[in-house]
Amino acid sequence: MLKHGSLAVAVVQRQVMLVQAARTHGQRERWVDVYTYTPFGERVFLASDVPQARIAARDILTIFPEDDGARAPTAGMLELPAQAFWEYTELSARTQKRHEQMFDSALAAKMGMKDRRWW
16 A cells, blocks of 8 residues: 555644655555655645654545655655645645535534524
8 A cells, every 4th residue: 555655645633744654554554654744835845743643544635656756855854746736735725625614514503503592
C-alpha cells in the first residue's frame, strides 16, 4: 500500500495534511506511521508541530505516485510539483466544505429542536 517515503494527503487531527510514510506498510495494516507536513506557501510544506503520527489507513485521501517529482530542499521541508499541490488544495477544500455542511446541518437541527421546546 505505502512504501517508505511515499507521499500522500491524509486527514490528521481533523486537518488535511501532507504526510510521508515513516516505514513501508502493507495493504491490510489498519494504522500507518507517518511524518506530517503543513502548508507554508505556494507548493512548500514544513514539518508540523507534531512531526510524527500514527493515523488510520482510512484517513488517507490520496497517495501520490513515486515519480511525481516532489523534492526536499532542506530537512523538514517538502516542495510539491504543481499538479500534486493542486490536488492537495482540492482535497483540502472538499474536506473543509464537508465539515462546514456537517456544522450547518447540526446547527439547523439544534435550532429546529429549540423551536419545539415547551418552555
